[in-house]
Amino acid sequence: MAFSLIQLVGENLFTQRVRDDQRIAETLSEQIGDPLVALDIDALLALARGVADENGARVLVLDPYGVVQADTRSELSGTRLSNREVERVLSGSAESDYGFYDAGGSGGFWVRSALSLYENVRSMNGLYAQAISRGGERVGALVYITPVQEIYENLRSIQLQILSWMFVVLAMVLIVSMYIMRAVTRPIGDLSEGIRKMSGGELSARVEVRGHNEFSDLAQAFNSMSERIEALDQARSQFVSSASHELKTPLSTMKILIQTLLYQDPIDPGMAKEFLNDANQEIDRLSRIVSDLLTLVNIDSGGMKLNIENIRLRALLDEQIKRLLPLARENGIEIELEARDEVSVPGDSLKLQQVIYNVIDNAIKYTDRGGVVRVQLSRSGKRAIVRIADTGQGIPEKDLPYIFDRFYRVDKARSRATGGTGLGLSIVQQIVQLHGGKIQADSTLGEGTTFTIDLPIQP
Amino acid sequence: MNRRIRLMALLAAAAMLLTACSGRGGAPQGGSSASLPEPPVAPENQILGDDSASLAREITLYRASEAAMELTAVIRLISPGADGNLTRAALEELFGARAAIEDVEFSSGAATVRLPLDAAAGRSDSDCLLLCCSIANTLLGIDGVEAVNVLSGDRAIDICGLPLGTFTGLNGNIPALYAQLQSERERFAAGGAVLERSACLYFPAYGGQYLLPEVRTVSFPDEDYASALIEALCAGPQTRRCCFSFAPEGIDLLEDAPHTSVTSGGERVLELALSPVLANYLALSGIESWQFYGSLVLTLTSFLPELDAVRVSIGGQAVTECDMGVRLARFPNGEMRRTDFDSCAGSSAWLYFARDDGNLVRLECAVSRAAATSAGSILPAMITLGGSYLPDLRSAFPEGIGPEDLLGVSVAEGVATVNLSGNFYCQCQSLDAHGERSLIYAMVNALTELDGIGAVGFLVEGRQVESLAGSIYLRTPLLPDPGLVRGYAPDA
Numbered sequence: 001m002a003f004s005l006i007q008l009v010g011e012n013l014f015t016q017r018v019r020d021d022q023r024i025a026e027t028l029s030e031q032i033g034d035p036l037v038a039l040d041i042d043a044l045l046a047l048a049r050g051v052a053d054e055n056g057a058r059v060l061v062l063d064p065y066g067v068v069q070a071d072t073r074s075e076l077s078g079t080r081l082s083n084r085e086v087e088r089v090l091s092g093s094a095e096s097d098y099g100f101y102d103a104g105g106s107g108g109f110w111v112r113s114a115l116s117l118y119e120n121v122r123s124m125n126g127l128y129a130q131a132i133s134r135g136g137e138r139v140g141a142l143v144y145i146t147p148v149q150e151i152y153e154n155l156r157s158i159q160l161q162i163l164s165w166m167f168v169v170l171a172m173v174l175i176v177s178m179y180i181m182r183a184v185t186r187p188i189g190d191l192s193e194g195i196r197k198m199s200g201g202e203l204s205a206r207v208e209v210r211g212h213n214e215f216s217d218l219a220q221a222f223n224s225m226s227e228r229i230e231a232l233d234q235a236r237s238q239f240v241s242s243a244s245h246e247l248k249t250p251l252s253t254m255k256i257l258i259q260t261l262l263y264q265d266p267i268d269p270g271m272a273k274e275f276l277n278d279a280n281q282e283i284d285r286l287s288r289i290v291s292d293l294l295t296l297v298n299i300d301s302g303g304m305k306l307n308i309e310n311i312r313l314r315a316l317l318d319e320q321i322k323r324l325l326p327l328a329r330e331n332g333i334e335i336e337l338e339a340r341d342e343v344s345v346p347g348d349s350l351k352l353q354q355v356i357y358n359v360i361d362n363a364i365k366y367t368d369r370g371g372v373v374r375v376q377l378s379r380s381g382k383r384a385i386v387r388i389a390d391t392g393q394g395i396p397e398k399d400l401p402y403i404f405d406r407f408y409r410v411d412k413a414r415s416r417a418t419g420g421t422g423l424g425l426s427i428v429q430q431i432v433q434l435h436g437g438k439i440q441a442d443s444t445l446g447e448g449t450t451f452t453i454d455l456p457i458q459p
Numbered sequence: 460m461n462r463r464i465r466l467m468a469l470l471a472a473a474a475m476l477l478t479a480c481s482g483r484g485g486a487p488q489g490g491s492s493a494s495l496p497e498p499p500v501a502p503e504n505q506i507l508g509d510d511s512a513s514l515a516r517e518i519t520l521y522r523a524s525e526a527a528m529e530l531t532a533v534i535r536l537i538s539p540g541a542d543g544n545l546t547r548a549a550l551e552e553l554f555g556a557r558a559a560i561e562d563v564e565f566s567s568g569a570a571t572v573r574l575p576l577d578a579a580a581g582r583s584d585s586d587c588l589l590l591c592c593s594i595a596n597t598l599l600g601i602d603g604v605e606a607v608n609v610l611s612g613d614r615a616i617d618i619c620g621l622p623l624g625t626f627t628g629l630n631g632n633i634p635a636l637y638a639q640l641q642s643e644r645e646r647f648a649a650g651g652a653v654l655e656r657s658a659c660l661y662f663p664a665y666g667g668q669y670l671l672p673e674v675r676t677v678s679f680p681d682e683d684y685a686s687a688l689i690e691a692l693c694a695g696p697q698t699r700r701c702c703f704s705f706a707p708e709g710i711d712l713l714e715d716a717p718h719t720s721v722t723s724g725g726e727r728v729l730e731l732a733l734s735p736v737l738a739n740y741l742a743l744s745g746i747e748s749w750q751f752y753g754s755l756v757l758t759l760t761s762f763l764p765e766l767d768a769v770r771v772s773i774g775g776q777a778v779t780e781c782d783m784g785v786r787l788a789r790f791p792n793g794e795m796r797r798t799d800f801d802s803c804a805g806s807s808a809w810l811y812f813a814r815d816d817g818n819l820v821r822l823e824c825a826v827s828r829a830a831a832t833s834a835g836s837i838l839p840a841m842i843t844l845g846g847s848y849l850p851d852l853r854s855a856f857p858e859g860i861g862p863e864d865l866l867g868v869s870v871a872e873g874v875a876t877v878n879l880s881g882n883f884y885c886q887c888q889s890l891d892a893h894g895e896r897s898l899i900y901a902m903v904n905a906l907t908e909l910d911g912i913g914a915v916g917f918l919v920e921g922r923q924v925e926s927l928a929g930s931i932y933l934r935t936p937l938l939p940d941p942g943l944v945r946g947y948a949p950d951a
């Protein structure tokens with residue numbers, strides 16, 4: 001655009017001058033024909049000089065063969081001028097023509113010059129050639145030369161100005177685009193770098209969050225995602241190590257028992273029986289762990305399907321308490337059920353049975369002889385609340401947040417002794433969450449623990 | 460980042476290129492392959508000699524009708540005679556007879572017409588005036604003629620007892636002129652009045668060959684015309700730059716008042732007694748005696764009425780002979796006559812000399828009367844005169860070129876064609892552009908000074924040539940370039 005602007009300004013300046021020159025040259029060529037034919041140099045020169053002096057120009061009068069017969073500056077007289085313009089006019093291919101010449105170097109008019117910025121022209125001249133005709137015959141040509149250095153220099157300075165402005169704009173565009181690129185590409189680059197690191201296994205990789213825009217949101221999302229992935233990964237590896245440890249313990253116990261028996265010779269039948277009994281217990285334990293694990297894996301992989309039906313909770317609680325009564329009695333613990341109204345919730349009967357069983361089982365197991373386990377059912381708005389409180393030893397505050405974690409046990413020995421796997425509460429929590437509910441544990445050390453399960457009445 | 464910067468630079472460069480291209484577009488392009496038309500090839504034309512003289516011109520003749528005392532103008536086409544003298548041809552046409560005039564001496568714009576001795580004898584003063592005006596008007600109409608002197612025999616004509624002087628302008632009303640002359644006569648005779656006349660004053664010209672006339676108005680307080688004329692001569696030339704004064708200024712040349720005596724043969728002789736100082740001056744200044752006497756005699760006899768001879772004595776010693784350069788002229792009884800110095804009257808022409816910058820110096824130079832008007836002689840005169848004419852002046856012709864290298868000149872339709880010799884062409888080959896220009900334009904300008912020539916073409920041995928030394932194109936005739944002329948300042 002800038003270039004066409006330069007072009008426009010230049011052409012305007014020069015066309016005006018060319019038009020003026022044309023007018024002058026046409027008038028003079030009409031007058032000068034007579035003295036040229038009459039070989040009257042004085043009249044011819046008087047006319048030419050008059051026009052030349054008036055306009056600060058130079059006039060050449062050429063014969064039909066291009067020989068300069070009169071030059072107001074007497075420099076080119078007698079020489080043959082073979083400019084393109086003169087040739088075109090004298091050969092008859094044009095009535096008039098013009099061009100621009102740099103007379104700076106030679107003083108002559110052979111160096112055609114473009115009106116360009118890149119040539120440092122010292123003396124730019126406009127050359128206007130006009131045919132001199134008399135009675136339809138071409139008797140010569142008039143060459144009217146005007147200095148246009150001033151116009152040329154004006155144009156040059158305009159061109160320079162426009163160009164320098166353009167460069168300023170260009171530089172500005174460059175800077176701005178570089179800034180924008182920094183703002184756009186750097187966060188993306190950082191992000192992709194982070195993703196690359198993560199996929200390379202470096203899960204602790206985080207992205208620097210700058211400013212408040214879509215990119216910073218993206219970075220934040222990425223960061224929280226990677227935090228979760230890292231946590232998951234940690235949980236997984238911990239789970240795997242815990243699981244293998246848990247599985248290994250009964251196996252090594254059995255190995256010892258069986259080895260002891262194998263090295264006994266002869267085998268004491270009483271002892272064998274006792275050992276096999278122990279091994280049998282360990283197998284039970286293993287199968288419990290495995291079935292619990294299967295349940296969890298089932299839940300984790302989304303394979304667990306809830307068989308939803310209307311569950312009457314009071315009946316369910318009642319049933320489970322009845323199932324656990326023998327155990328409670330064995331441990332000298334009393335179970336109370338407080339349920340005034342029946343509360344129905346949508347849910348999977350078997351799963352919910354497992355939930356209640358597990359929690360009450362825990363309460364019995366971790367309460368000393370003579371304790372009480374109180375089961376309450378109530379309704380709060382659209383939720384059913386099942387509260388199972390015991391008067392047991394309680395859970396230390398530092399362990400409380402972890403009791404729902406897999407294999408987490410506050411007192412490992414006691415848990416083992418009672419046949420716990422450390423997976424019970426995990427499964428419970430998962431099932432409750434699958435039902436859209438929540439489970440919460442509150443405990444005071446030495447006084448007891450209360451589990452509160454809250455289930456939505458409507459799905 | 461690096462790649463991005465490189466890309467930017469590339470873009471900028473492309474932009475630059477674009478401007479450059481668009482800039483070029485500003486000047487109109489277009490592959491026209493038109494070329495200049497070539498001049499027609501002229502057949503070989505071996506011009507020898509000079510045919511310029513035969514050019515006819517239209518001249519107005521003023522015929523006298525004596526009864527009515529008036530002149531009637533008739534236009535005739537007149538060709539110059541064999542000698543190229545148009546003035547003489549015009550007068551012959553005017554009178555219809557060869558015998559009516561004895562001689563016309565055309566010298567630097569001044570034509571001196573000698574009528575037969577008896578031409579004025581039988582006529583009344585008014586008839587005589589009519590005749591003179593008829594001649595003067597006719598000749599003044601010819602290009603280059605600025606003054607006309609009419610003599611009867613060798614004697615100046617007087618009308619009403621007063622010298623007529625030189626005609627410089629047309630006179631239409633003869634009776635009025637005659638009446639004016641009569642009243643002048645009366646006032647002059649009464650004394651106190653000053654008579655004013657144009658007079659032809661002859662001065663020696665540089666170059667040492669010729670005397671040239673300068674027509675000037677001289678005031679005569681009394682009838683001692685000779686003293687006034689000598690005083691005017693001593694003052695030196697005023698317009699003719701190629702001449703010089705023959706006498707030092709401030710010196711009283713005349714020891715005694717000049718007086719006229721009549722010889723036994725009835726001839727009137729002017730006695731001039733000159734100061735003896737003059738002899739020394741002439742010897743010292745290098746002015747030749749013939750220049751001095753010639754100036755005196757031609758000037759005095761052209762003006763003083765009815766004067767036949769001049770007798771000069773220097774310091775009481777009569778001058779009876781004079782070295783004319785090529786011969787010794789003897790004056791019987793010391794009587795110097797106009798005819799003794801006729802041949803000294805030359806003419807002048809504007810000749811061109813070269814300057815080192817390729818420009819020209821235009822100088823009026825004394826040349827023979829023939830050379831001044833003839834295309835064939837002016838260039839040889841320019842060659843012979845060369846640079847010797849004045850100090851610091853350089854001939855436009857390169858060395859090795861002589862007058863014989865100008866083979867011929869012909870004039871047709873205002874264009875003079877000069878035929879140069881092969882030697883001329885060869886000698887020019889080493890010229891630079893300035894030298895070539897000054898040579899060509901010295902010739903063109905000098906020839907176009909002549910009446911009837913507007914342009915000059917050149918041939919070498921009758922054939923057209925492209926150029927002498929490469930820069931000036933010679934296939935077409937050239938107009939002169941007065942713009943090349945620069946001043947000549949020998950003092951500088």
Ligand SMILES: Nc1ncnc2c1ncn2[C@@H]1O[C@H](COP(=O)(O)OP(=O)(O)O)[C@@H](O)[C@H]1O
Pocket residue numbers: 358362363364365366367390392393394395403408409410411415416419420421422423424425426449
């Ligand atoms: N009612 C409770 N009183 C005290 N501690 C409890 C109670 N219920 C669970 N806990 C603690 O939470 C741990 C995890 O319980 P759980 O997941 O059921 O595993 P376990 O197989 O050991 O019962 C138990 O080992 C125990 O330390």
Ligand SMILES: [Mg+2]
Pocket residue numbers: 358361362420421422424425
């Ligand atoms: Mg448990």
